[in-house]
Amino acid sequence: MSVLSAEGEPSDLPRPYDPDGSHRLDTAADLVLRTRSIATPEQFDRFRTQMILWFFSYLYEPLTRQRGNGPTLPGYRVNRLHNIASLPYVTLAEIVTHCPVSAGERARPSLRRLSTLAAYQMAWCNDIHSATREAHVGRPVANLPSLLRTEKGLTGEEATEKAVRTHDSTMRAFLRLEARTRPHASPGTHACLDVLRIWMRGHYDWCRETVRYQVPGTPGTDQGGQAQGSGTGHGKGAAA
Numbered sequence: 001m002s003v004l005s006a007e008g009e010p011s012d013l014p015r016p017y018d019p020d021g022s023h024r025l026d027t028a029a030d031l032v033l034r035t036r037s038i039a040t041p042e043q044f045d046r047f048r049t050q051m052i053l054w055f056f057s058y059l060y061e062p063l064t065r066q067r068g069n070g071p072t073l074p075g076y077r078v079n080r081l082h083n084i085a086s087l088p089y090v091t092l093a094e095i096v097t098h099c100p101v102s103a104g105e106r107a108r109p110s111l112r113r114l115s116t117l118a119a120y121q122m123a124w125c126n127d128i129h130s131a132t133r134e135a136h137v138g139r140p141v142a143n144l145p146s147l148l149r150t151e152k153g154l155t156g157e158e159a160t161e162k163a164v165r166t167h168d169s170t171m172r173a174f175l176r177l178e179a180r181t182r183p184h185a186s187p188g189t190h191a192c193l194d195v196l197r198i199w200m201r202g203h204y205d206w207c208r209e210t211v212r213y214q215v216p217g218t219p220g221t222d223q224g225g226q227a228q229g230s231g232t233g234h235g236k237g238a239a240a
Helices: 002-006 025-038 041-057 060-066 073-083 086-096 109-134 144-152 156-184 187-209
Strands: none
Touching (some): 002 025, 025 041, 086 187, 109 156
16 A cells, blocks of 8 residues: 555655565555556546555454444445455556546546446445355454344345345446446447446456355365366455
């Protein structure tokens, strides 16, 4: 986060400090600089801000547990928008594909809502696929099914079904708004919507195939806990 915060700021401000190289800040700084070199100023500023918000979102769960009560369903829903990390990832996809959407188009309520709906669709998809694995890690891990179970007094199956309905209603809301937006959209907005669709589909496929969410002894998993016929996982939507 120090690399992202410092990039573009006056040189007399505090700089990232990593004397032994254990945090690989030189590598991070190089990646940030290369991203900045191909991004528009608006894209880079948006990416940097979204990444910082993502890092800060990791504080929510441990801080609530430290206070003794743990995450709540309303609080988790708000934090998950940033903790799923889809916002900076989609922005990065816009940068590397040279998406022509303008800052003005990006700021329109319809596109902002579509971006938020896409983020939540990916969040709930992620939570549904990761819930079983996270129940076996030996420590509490918040996700939508687990919070629905504890706060609403549901069984595991009922909580999963409700989480699926939440996911599906979010997906339908995205499709309805997309259908109203596309007929009058600019080429840049069409390109941005295409990026959102690609990310949602790619994330869904990854959630179904990643070994990260496999539980040893369940169908489709070998004795070593590896998903049969799947590739290597990358993390829970790159977020916890």
